[in-house]
Amino acid sequence: MDKSAAGHPDNSFDALESRMRGSNQSGLRAHNKRAVLSLIRRNGRLAKAEIARRTGLSPQTASVIMRSLEAEELVLRDQPQRGRVGQPSIPMRLNPDGAFSLGLKIGRRSVDLVLMDFVGRIRGHERLAYPFPQVREVLDFVAEAEPKLRALLPARLAGRIMGLGVALPYELWSWADEIAAPRGAMEEWRDLDVPRVLAGVTDLSVNVANDATAACAAENVFGSGHSADFVYFFVGAFIGGGIVMNGDLVSGRLGNAGAVGSMPVPREEGGSAQLINFASLHLLEKMYGAEGGDVLALWRGDISWESFGPLRDRWLDRAAYGLAHAIAASCSLYDFESAVIDGRFPASVREDLVARTAAALEQINRQGLSPISVRPGSIGIDAREIGSASLPFFAHYLLDHQVFLTDAE
Amino acid sequence: MDKSAAGHPDNSFDALESRMRGSNQSGLRAHNKRAVLSLIRRNGRLAKAEIARRTGLSPQTASVIMRSLEAEELVLRDQPQRGRVGQPSIPMRLNPDGAFSLGLKIGRRSVDLVLMDFVGRIRGHERLAYPFPQVREVLDFVAEAEPKLRALLPARLAGRIMGLGVALPYELWSWADEIAAPRGAMEEWRDLDVPRVLAGVTDLSVNVANDATAACAAENVFGSGHSADFVYFFVGAFIGGGIVMNGDLVSGRLGNAGAVGSMPVPREEGGSAQLINFASLHLLEKMYGAEGGDVLALWRGDISWESFGPLRDRWLDRAAYGLAHAIAASCSLYDFESAVIDGRFPASVREDLVARTAAALEQINRQGLSPISVRPGSIGIDAREIGSASLPFFAHYLLDHQVFLTDAE
């Protein structure tokens, strides 16, 4: 039932008050289940007793919760661990087939739909490339690709697809010129209620996030770095980012957290420009085109990075300069432990960009700031697709400090 | 019992895992109590039935919780509200004498200790001015002032002082030169375990925060703006800030969130400088001194802002320019609803600075950012003291999404 239909004399509960909700036993159990699942995900495999110790729950409660998760086939029991005094522990791990999700990445040059299993493996991938995204085309693609991916699973498992996560650039329509889309062609995105429409097409619950925020989610769940507080940059056609605070992905009041592409960066010649003009493949494209290069080949991906020659260095230095400033600004707002850089480029370029950014950061006055380390992302080019598919898992199974409350229903 | 003494085979629970804790019924009740108290605080007075509706709890639960809060004397019943069909509702409000806290602000020119009641009124204030802070002097001041403030309360209420909140500039020692302290005189702060020492002096539980973060806390609890997502600036001798996301004060991994003074701001002539060089009273002091003004009179506060003449305008414009850039950078990281500016100056100056900052913000390219409004703070000069005193209330009574978990003990 919709809250607005409940007929309360005063249902103008604003954002501030909606947080101040109570909870009940079901909420408690749900929370504890999420805590257990998150813990297992991070550790790979854990025995009941170990879970009890780490969550602070009593062994009995841990036992009950684990048996219920086992009954739901979300976890599997592993080989008993012998070699130490006492009854051998039975480690439990996530069941890869326990739950599935779909991830949809709507990009400026292509749309991707992936099927992901409970341990983060991509089980299937469909893609459509285009010069610019059109609503009709994207919806048709989803309608066609979704059954194909669903068919990869036996009927018994297909029902376990928990939801559809969508990674969408913020205000997709507002950079129409930059990608040479016909004027007005992308306006239809502006008024589209993406979650509602996609829920209609797929009959799944839909979670939407900024595309770079989705990539950040992937780094947070599946990344190897294991930092609980980091700022994340994904260099794509444009550049976006995301933030993780205290282990939680922060998506923002309007879902526009980590809009780092718009961050003002000082220009050496005075004044400032947005980060997007320092670190983006769109910029590289422009620089390449200005030198007479074949821009289309760039998007097809049949240009090797080595062939850029000195342009590679110039772009990397400019990007590193911009990123370093954005990192310094980010740390001034929140004392992140690390800054993570990933993007649509080979690992070698990523490492190079990280090194140059770290060097550029040394040049910036950071008095009053806590130290920060610059790290490469561990997911790579597919981070946005993977991240989008992870969103339904957050919504259903993973711990996030916003979700303790009982549902409004 | 200390966790490290528990003798677990693996007690290296890192920051990420410490979040993944379970909870139990006591945690549930504690959470619901906090939700109820936070709701009453924000609304002034609420009847049990209204609380049930807004928290989502059953009327029975709301009733039980309210009676228990009443028994603890944390809330009082107000006049029954007649005039509508049905049994008149009995609004409940916070009992000003329900709980008290002490707030200690350690500044570069003075130290202040205040006694605050449960509705945020300052019941007593002690102060010591100095040229620069020394550990011994500050501790002696606290030891002397604390009993004085305690004596303001009847014995029955003095036991209700819940804790001591401390507002402390980040790395107090690291700007020794700027305030003309003898070299090395402030080094002793570096290794001081502030919470432990103050807990020893006062026999209270101690919560420490960055001074501007404390001011931000005051704006969040007692401010009239009622925004759930804002970035906050406090212009003092230096400049600091704080952030509130989804209604929660974010204090940062190391308590250094909102270190906006260190934010890089582009200079018109090229390159960048930290915000502290654009918007701080320290800068005003330097500018004033360079024109032959009496700097000491400035700190004593017997110079009126009107007497600065054109300097006032120059400083305000420079500060507004810097603040606008800091705001743009902040919004690029998180889509705040508003930016709040307060500081150690009269309300008229504050309004002027807000207006100029809003104007300066118009000059910055904000493509890709959600709109933000610039607002004056509603607390004023004492925000840091008030904020520090509010910290114990957060720790004990107010809702904060991090505290759902059972204590580790």
Place this chain on the structure above:
DNA sequence: AATAAATAAATCCATCTGAATTATATTTGT
């Protein structure tokens, strides 16, 4: 008579505590 607030009693649900069970490693005795 209708409406709404407040609450008492009974019930439900999730966790906790304490005791019991099981399975292993280690020690001790022969």
Place this chain on the structure above:
DNA sequence: ACAAATATAATTCAGATGGATTTATTTATT
């Protein structure tokens, strides 16, 4: 070297506890 005794640890059962919900009742008002 073998076997019994002991210590350790994981797991689970049963009962108690705490807290929220449901249902029904009382009270006060228009």
